[in-house]
Amino acid sequence: xxxxxxxxxxxxxxxxxxxxxxxxxxxxxxxxxxxxxxxxxxxxxxxxxxxxxxxxxxxxxxxxxxxxxxxxxxxxxxxxxxxxxxxxxxxxxxxxxxxxxxxxxxxxxxxxxxxxxxxxxxxxxxxxxxxxxxxxxxxxxxxxxxxxxxxxxxxxxxxxxxxxxxxxxxxxxxxxxxxxxxxxxxxxxxxxxxxxxxxxxxxxxxxxxxxxxxxxxxxxxxxxxxxx
Numbered sequence: 001x002x003x004x005x006x007x008x009x010x011x012x013x014x015x016x017x018x019x020x021x022x023x024x025x026x027x028x029x030x031x032x033x034x035x036x037x038x039x040x041x042x043x044x045x046x047x048x049x050x051x052x053x054x055x056x057x058x059x060x061x062x063x064x065x066x067x068x069x070x071x072x073x074x075x076x077x078x079x080x081x082x083x084x085x086x087x088x089x090x091x092x093x094x095x096x097x098x099x100x101x102x103x104x105x106x107x108x109x110x111x112x113x114x115x116x117x118x119x120x121x122x123x124x125x126x127x128x129x130x131x132x133x134x135x136x137x138x139x140x141x142x143x144x145x146x147x148x149x150x151x152x153x154x155x156x157x158x159x160x161x162x163x164x165x166x167x168x169x170x171x172x173x174x175x176x177x178x179x180x181x182x183x184x185x186x187x188x189x190x191x192x193x194x195x196x197x198x199x200x201x202x203x204x205x206x207x208x209x210x211x212x213x214x215x216x217x218x219x220x221x222x223x224x225x226x227x228x
Contacts (some may be wrong), residue, residue: 018112020219023072024212029089029102030069031210036096041066049090062161077105102210110176111178111220117180125151125177133163160197169209172201179221 030041037044045066065088077087078100089162108123109115126137136159142149160178163171175197181193183206200206202217 018114021074021108021112024111024219025072025108026041026069026075026215027072027212027215028210029076029099030066031212032071032099033092033096034070037098037211042072047121048088074181086098107173107176110173112137113220113224115197119181119183119184121160121179122181122184123146125173127227129170129174129177130168133166133170136177137174157193157196164197164201164206167208167227169211172211172213173210 033044034040037047039047039177045064048066059169065074065076069076076092078089079087080126081087081088089100089103106121109117109121110125126134129137137151139146139149139151160175163175175194178190179194179198181187198217198221202222205214207213
């Protein structure tokens with residue numbers, strides 16, 4: 001009888017942070033805030049500067065935090081600080097609703113190739129997509145108890161090219177989810193089609209809304225695309 005192989009246990013502890021991914025997360029948030037407000041980093045810093053800053057001497061005293069947010073070098077505070085003072089992301093959310101989710105949304109996990117994802121998570125992403133995208137992926141009338149909810153694997157290049165051209169951030173999120181699905185299901189045909197689309201996005205420097213899509217591919221996905 002063959003001797004059973006020993007399964008190597010994973011080390012316990014917090015997973016290693018992906019610094020490049022965090023940088024892109026902050027930049028996406030900044031872009032969303034800039035788009036919602038129509039303001040520059042300088043104007044946003046002035047708007048949200050602490051009351052202790054002398055507005056007349058703002059240029060001399062400002063911390064230039066918003067320039068760091070623009071470059072993704074500093075993570076804005078999300079939770080309340082001691083004394084109940086709100087984090088900057090919360091203050092911005094009150095003024096420009098719908099921006100904070102770019103700092104908290106789990107969709108960034110799709111681009112973290114070091115993080116193992118389940119099909120359940122990918123399905124949740126698919127079902128959160130706008131109807132004009134979801135209808136090509138999720139079966140009509142599918143619900144949580146539907147066993148076979150996924151439409152047949154899409155092999156039409158036109159569908160993927162449509163996502164590339166679609167300026168909506170949800171289009172890029174769909175591409176990432178489709179990529180992770182292809183890897184989970186070991187569907188090489190779908191993977192190769194999506195790979196072509198991702199390379200096209202990088203080559204043409206395409207972005208989707210506040211998401212710097214081409215940078216996501218260059219920094220996060222290039223190793224995977226190169227290997228396979």
